[in-house]
Amino acid sequence: MPQKIKIGIIGGSGLDNPDILKNASTKSVDTPYGKPSDVITLGQIEGVDCVLLARHGRNHGIMPGNVNYRANIWALKNEGCTHVIAATATGSLQEHIKPGDLVILNNFIDRTQGRKQTFYDGEKNHPLGICHLPMEPAFCERTRQLIIQTAEQLNFSVHKTGTVVTIEGPRFSSKAESKMFRQWGGDIINMTSVPEIVLAKEAGLCYALVALVTDYDCWKDNKDEHVTVVDVLATFKKNVTKVTKVIMGVVPAIAKEDWSKTIDELQELVQNSIMK
Template sequence: MPLMPKVGIIGGTGFDNPDILKNRKEKKVTTPFGNPSDVLVLGEINGVQTILLSRHGRKHDIMPGNVNYRANIWALKEEGCTHIIATAAVGSLQENYKPGELVLVDNFIDRTTNRKQTFYDGEPGHPIGVCHIPVEPAYCLKTRELILKTAEELKVSLIPTGTVITIEGPRYSSKAESNVFRSWGGHIIGMTQVPEVVLAKEAGICYASVALVTDYDCWRESGEKVCVAEVMKTFSENVSKVSKFVLSIVTKIGQEKWDDTVKELQDVVNGAIMLPK
C-alpha cells in the first residue's frame, strides 16, 4: 500500500475558517513537551487528510518566543502528518521583495536566543540520545518543487527562493540590525521559522514555508516603517490569496507518491542520532 499523505497547516488568521475543511472536527491533545498552541482541527481538503494548527493560538495571544514549537510539531507527528505547510507574515530586507508578494523560503539564518531546538534534550520521557540533525537542505526539496509547479499552473506570483532571518522578537529590528541582516544576504525577516523548520526536520516531516511579505523592514530610507497596523493591513488584503494557494498545494500533495521521500527523511533522522553507550 502506498503511503497516504497527511498535511499539517501551521498558520494563523485566515486558516480558522470552517469552510476550509470538510468533515471538520476539533481535537485537544497534549505531548511530552506540553500542550500545543491550540486544538488541532482535523478534516479533509479534496480528499486529503489535513490538520490545521494556529501557531499563535486562535486568539493570537502567544508571542513568537513563547510558542511551544516542540509540542506543535510533535502533535502533528503523532497524528501522522507526512507534510507541514507553514505560512508566516514577514518583512522585506530587499527592494525587490515587495509587500504583498509570496516567497517560497529555502534557507534561514537563526538569530533567536531562547528557544529549544531539539526533541532530544535528555529530559525524562523525551527521545533518547543526541540528534545532530543536518539542516541543508532545511526545507523539503520535493515539496518545494511541487509548490513552484502549482504556482506556475495557477499563475500565482511566487518568489522562488528566500533566506529568512529569524529574530527572537516580539520587538522589530533596529535600523542598524536591519542593515546588518541585509549585508548577510537575508531577503526577508520574521520571528517563527526557527525552531519550527528544525524540529520538523528532526521529526522526519516534509516541511515547506510560504511567506507573505507585509512590509519593508526599517532599513529603507523612504516609505512607511514597519508597524503592527501596516503589517495587519497588508496581511488582511492578501490572506485570501494565501489561503487559496495553500489549499491547491494540499490537493497536489495528495496526488503524488511520497514513500521514498518520507523514507529518506526518516533515514536522515536515524543517522543523526547518537545513542548513549
C-alpha cells in the same frame, strides 16, 4: 504500497482559518513537551486528510518566543502527518521582494535566543540520544517545488527561493539590525520559522513554508516605509487569500504523488544523526 498522506497546516497571524477544511472537527491533545498552541482541527481538503493548527493560538494570544514549537510539531507527527505546510507573514529585506509577494523559502538564518530546538534533550520520557541534524537542505525540496508550481498556476507573484532571518521578537528590528540582515544575505524577516523548521525535519516531516510579504521592515531610508503593526495588518488582509488558495491547491497535488522514498530517506537521515 504508497505511504498514506496526511498534511499538517500551521497558520500564523490570520492564516489559520478552519473554514478551509471540510468535515472539520476539533481535538484537544497533549504531548511529552506540553500542550500545543491550541486544539488541532481535523478535516479534509479535496478528500485529503489535513490537520490545522494555529501557531499563536486561535485568539493570537501567544507571542513568538512563547510558542511551544516542540509540542506543535509533536502533535502533528503523532496525529499521523507526513507533511507540514506552514504559513508566515514576513517583512522584505530586498527591494525586488514586494509587499503582497509570496516567497517559498529554501534557507534560514537563526537569530532567536534560547528556544528549544530539539526533541532529544535528555529529559525524562523524551527520545534518547543527541541529534546532530544536518540542515542542508533545510526545507523539503519536493514539497517546495509543488508549492511554487501551484502559486505560478494561480498567477501570483512568487519568489522561488529565499532566506528568512528569524528574530526573537516580539519587537521589530532596529534600522541597523535590518541593514545588517540585508548584508548577511537575508531576503525576508520573521519571528517564527526557527525552531519550527528544525523540529519538523527532526520529526521526519516533509516541511515547506509559504511566506507572505507584508512590509519592507525598516532598512529603507524613506521614513514612510518603516514597519508598523497597522501597515502589516492592512497589507496582510489584502493578500491573505493568496496563501489560502496556494494551500488549497497544493494539498491535492501532494496527495497525488508517491512519497514513500522521500519519507523513508528523511527518517533514515534523522536516525543516522542520533548519537546514543
